Amino acid sequence: MQKDMHYYGTYVMARAAGIGQRKAQVIASAAQFVDDNAASKGIEFKDGGALQSRATAHHWYHLSNIDTDDQRYVWVPFHFLPGNEGEKFSERLVCRKNSGIAQAMVANHLDHADKIDFSDELIGIAAHVYADTFSHYGFSGVSSRLNQIDNDSFKFHDIPENTEKYIKKRQKKFKRNYSKEAGLLANIKSWFAETLSGALGHGAACTFPDRPYLKWEFEYDHAGCSGLRDNPKTFLEACEALHGMFVRYTEAKEGVKDSEVIPFDKIRSQIKSIIEFKGYEEEGSEPTEDARINRWKKAVAEDNILGAHEVIPEYLGDEWLKEKSRLHGQKLSQSVKEKDVYQFYQAASYHRHYILRNLLPENNLIVS
Template identity: 50%
Template sequence: MQIDMHYYGTYAMARAAGIRRDAAAIIATAAQFTDDNASKDSIEFRDGGRLDAEATAHHAIDRKNIDAEDQRKIWVPFHFLPGNQGNFLTEKLVCRKDSDIAKQMVRFNLSLADQPYALPLMGITAHVYADTFAHYGFSGISSRRNKIHGNSFKFDDIDPEMEKYIRGKEKKFEENYPDEGGFLPNIKSWFAEKFSGALGHGAALTFPDRPYLKWSFEYEEPEKGSGLRDNPATYLEGCEALHKLFRDFATARQDCAETAFAEFSDIKGEVEKILNLQAPKKDRIKAWQDASTTGNLFATGPEKIPLYRKHNWHNQRENLVREKDSSKTRELSVYNFYQAAAVYRTYVLRVLLPSKGLVVT
């Protein structure tokens, strides 16, 4: 999913479910920051304390900067939560929408609702849970099971101009990375999704992340069709799942909740309309904003969704370099995010997945 869903859609679902504005803003920021937080650097404080960053996103652009452990420690837990179906490890690591593992992850994270890092943890939870409704059928490791016949994409019920725009994106990818669609050894690749057709949904470009697409393709190994991937319908399921997550959190943390909330059935039509909008990302963001200010998304009345400010949390971290007192980091949202990311990663990789027989790291 992209920022229109991970931030604006997440904020909308949190507010509709009765989460207070300030809490919803932290949750939504954490959900999108999960995609923007690639730093692994540590900060040494003058009093001897140290803060280790918890990277939740792939190292960007330059292949030489990509850590070989990114697949196991970032892609698998934060973006392609395994569905645990099939006979072989590479099958079991394939993400499945709303899987039993995903539901167990949600329950565990909700059990930590009383912790100081609960709000960013709910954002991370929302990101990972939502991604299961977009990334299903692909895994966070380099695997032949992620490979797609490049000429097999088909789009249903799409505006001709929008298809032209999408085909242009596909062509640009092939021109920029002509050699990156080839075979890569299972699990051992050092390439990020952007550079590889064998890692994540790299071979499918951003098609899984576009809410309005109805599409299909052919996997290379094993040879099989994907069936129709109805993104609008699947994303609608995802929005309903997020709404329920936030209702459960509101019940557990009434200090973060309003007295009024909207049932998902009350806003389903409005959400469905947004998801079906065939438009570039900036216009999809505008659709969420318009619905929040003129529609009936929130029981408390119309309001503007605050703009996403990823640099706020990046700047918080950078400003710590000049800090003498390491204990002051506890007051910062970005530190709570790092706490939440560490707890989440440890639980998924060391407890949840091994309990299902999946030992990734």
């Protein structure tokens, strides 16, 4: 999923669950920041303290940013949570929609809601990972032949001709970017497949799984037709699942709720309309993330989807990155403890450790 869902959609689901504006902003920012936190640069303080921050994302279209450790420590726990279905290890690593493992992750993080200081950031990270199971299902976060797709097999349904042309143009650009990196293949061992296209995550499918309005299908190299992937349907399911998770969060942690819950069924049709919207740039030629973002903003500010005229606050991630830079070289390390960005890194560290050292091994998946 992209920012229109990970920040704006998450914010609206949190507010509809009764979570206050400020906390909903932090939660939604944490959800989106999972995708934007691509650097592992740490912070050092003059008193000898330090904050080492590991990336929660890399840009998959630049293979030079990806190594086998990133597959284990970034892609698996944060973007392609294993579904644990099938017999072979590689099959069990494939992400599945709303899997038992995903539900166990949510239950664990909710259980810690009133026990840790960084629970808002942790539930935001959970929102990202949980939502991604509804878009990334059928792909795994490791380089695997199971991710490979026949690049000439894509079919798109119910979209305008110019939108389809734009999508196919993006696909060609993706393939060109991959060919520039082809020289790396000789040096990559571990899990990388013999051919590049489709080796990692949903790379061969470009951003198709992340576009909420898209209905599409393709041919896996190993398993034939994918069947119809109805993104609007699964994204709506994701929104309902997030709404339910946030309602449970308000029940698990005191002080996060400032309004009554808006039942999901009451806003279902409006959410469905936003998701199905095929966004275009101002010129009307290409679909853009911003156009879809504007749909969320309009629904809140003008259509009163949350019951009152409300403005969705700005995403905090950009400020968190600036704050991280400002903290480097400061005198006292304890000054960082109350910062949202520090709380995010604590939450990310906890989440990674829990997934890789507890949850997956409990399900006989030893990934790292």
